[in-house]
Amino acid sequence: MFSRKPGDRDSSGRSYTCFCPQSDVVFANNRISAGLSRRGFVVGMAASLLMQILPRLASAQTAPVPSSPAQPILFTNFRLFDGTSGKLRDGLYLLVDGNRVHTLSQNRPTVPEGSQVIDCGARVLMPGLIDMHWHTMIAAVPLPTLLTADIGLIHIAASAEAERTLMRGFTTVRDAGGPAFALKQAIDGGLISGPRIYPSGAMITTTGGHGDFRPLTDVPRTTGRVSASEQSGGSIIADSADEVRKRVREQFMQGASQIKLMSSGGVSTPRSPLDMLTFTEAQVRAAVEVTQDWGSYVMVHAFPPAAIQRAMAAGVQCIEHGHLMDDATASLMAKNGTWLSIQPFVSAEDFVPLTGPSLDKIKMVFAGTNNAYTLAKKHGIKTGFGSDLLFSPVLATRQGTMLTHLLRWHTATEALQMATAQNGQLLALSGPRNPYPAKLGVVQEGAYADLLLVDGDPTQNLALIADPAKNLRVIMKDGKIYKNTLGA
CATH class of the missing domain: 2.30.40.10 (Urease, subunit C, domain 1)
Incomplete structure (x- = not known):
């Protein structure tokens, strides 16, 4: 884990004078790049950030857990x-x-x-409403808290945000990676209020892939040594087909309804370029085979055409993101009946402030969004709606606003159909692993x-x-x- 205090300096000697979101991301990226590995729960920072995570609870509209109605x-x-x-x-x-x-x-x-x-x-x-790409544990938790706080605080914050998610009208979410199993059980058991959760468990990635947040001091990886993210269940590394099979089975053992695989680089991992490919086709196929054995499916994080095509060649049924796709890839997705779960990122308002490589990457995503939606509509790709809002209690409130972005390519009715019935069809791909088998959406x-x-x-x-x-x-x-x- 990482920690910082006012007066700490970045790699260029500048002092961090605030804890604003942009400073948070600069700090985290610099700490990761420097390879620092100090861990622990920084009580002062976590306490102050908790006020951001749980804003104005005293005056906020709450959703107490109702008892089952005695009458219709x-x-x-x-x-x-x-x-x-x-x-x-x-x-x-x-x-x-x-x-x-x-x-x-x-x-x-x-x-x-x-x-x-x-x-x-x-x-x-x-x-x-249904959100097909929601990170239940980290949507509203600032990045420094994720990097410093005890996992118990993360669960408490996620519990509060789950209630707010429901009060925004999102009664179901598909969790796109993270240790959401306990939260799901608490909601289903009536302990707290929140949406239905389709959990994926830990995001499965490769060494150096999106989701590998290890500091450089943890490299090389030795047998039996796991990172803090792996210990918490946020992400997990698999570098061979056999490791992939094992990690997939572990997620199902914990209650996953589908599996999340990282097949390209991503925005928030500083050292994973968007155009990089992670798993080989054989490794992706290993995951697909295990999910088929369990009666479910793989959702694959993939931005560039090569990653999307490799995933489809391995039998993947759902592509996450796809913002950098080309016409040939879109045509192939439509022909194969592959789902596209894409997020309407259109401007900097849809993401926390970023710097360095992550800023360059999110600009590529923004630039590709219009083309991806246009191609999806042109070829008739089965498309789901998701928001993928991260690291900010302020951004999380824009979940419904993200849906309105679809008006650039769809009518209001089409957008609502995507966020209800169409998303419900995609959820049903989890087959016997579906925790909520009646119709949704x-x-x-x-x-x-x-x-x-x-x-x-x-x-x-x-x-x-x-x-x-x-x-x-x-x-x-x-x-x-x-x-x-x-x-x-």
Whole structure:
């Protein structure tokens, strides 16, 4: 782990005078590049950063864990966006019984005496939103905290952010790498509030690949020695097909619903260029074979065409990012039926401030975003929506704003379909490893009762989703109401 204090100097002799996000990233990159390996829990820094992670809890709107409703809940007087249709439907009744949509019909169902009836006031009822690329443990945790704090603090911060994620209307997330198993269990068990989590477990990478955050003093890697990131379950290194098989099996053993593999460089790892290739085709295929044995799939982090094509040749079903793809690669993805889980990064507002190689790389991603979405639409690639917001409690609040970025290439209805029904189809690739086997992302009989009531029509004004505190009047997950302001 790393630590710093005011007055410490960077490699050029300049003093760090603040703990702003840009200074944080400069500090972390310089420490990694210098190869320093001092570890430990820096109490003073962690305490101050905790105030950033858990902002204004006393005044924040909270989502207490509700008890299971004793009686069914009937929704009336709403306009329905069901996740798939291009048009809203009127004149319906929706009955929630337990955690499922029991009845959806034009005839008012008979309900037991004492059932709760919610008059929606002609507002739009829609499925809960799904984020296909969310890092549950680190989305809102500043980078220095991740590099210095005890893992217990990270879990506490992630727990608080999970509640806020749900209150933004995201009732399901696919975790794209990190030790989220315990958090998922706590949410599923009703200990805390949060979205459904599809965990990937540790991100599997190679020596020098994206996610290898070791300081240079930990090189060379010796048998039996693991890095702090590997110990925490954030990422793990595998440099042979046999190691890949072992690491994949370990993630499934812990409860992973799918596997995350790093096949190219990434932005936040300073020493991994975007165009680098990590795993060989045989090594990727080893991961695919194990996931098939477990009935699930591999999601592969890949930016350049060569990494995407190598992953597809090995049988991968879902590409993460893909911002640097070319026309030939997009055509091949469409032909193979490969999913693209891409994030609409369009400007510096979508990422923490960066410097050095990481800044150069995020500029490449920003430059490639329009081309990637354009190619995906041109070739009809199956596309999922994800935000991939990292290292900032402020950025994390932009989860809904990221969805509005899709208006550059899609209509509001198409964007909503992507963040609901289409994402639900992608989640279902986890097959028997699916922790939530009923339908998600749709409002249909038998589907999970994950519902949002929007004050306005998001199919005409997608910006409503970007202000959930004001515009989401009811939030229901698993048949339980976490927010209802209709009586306010």
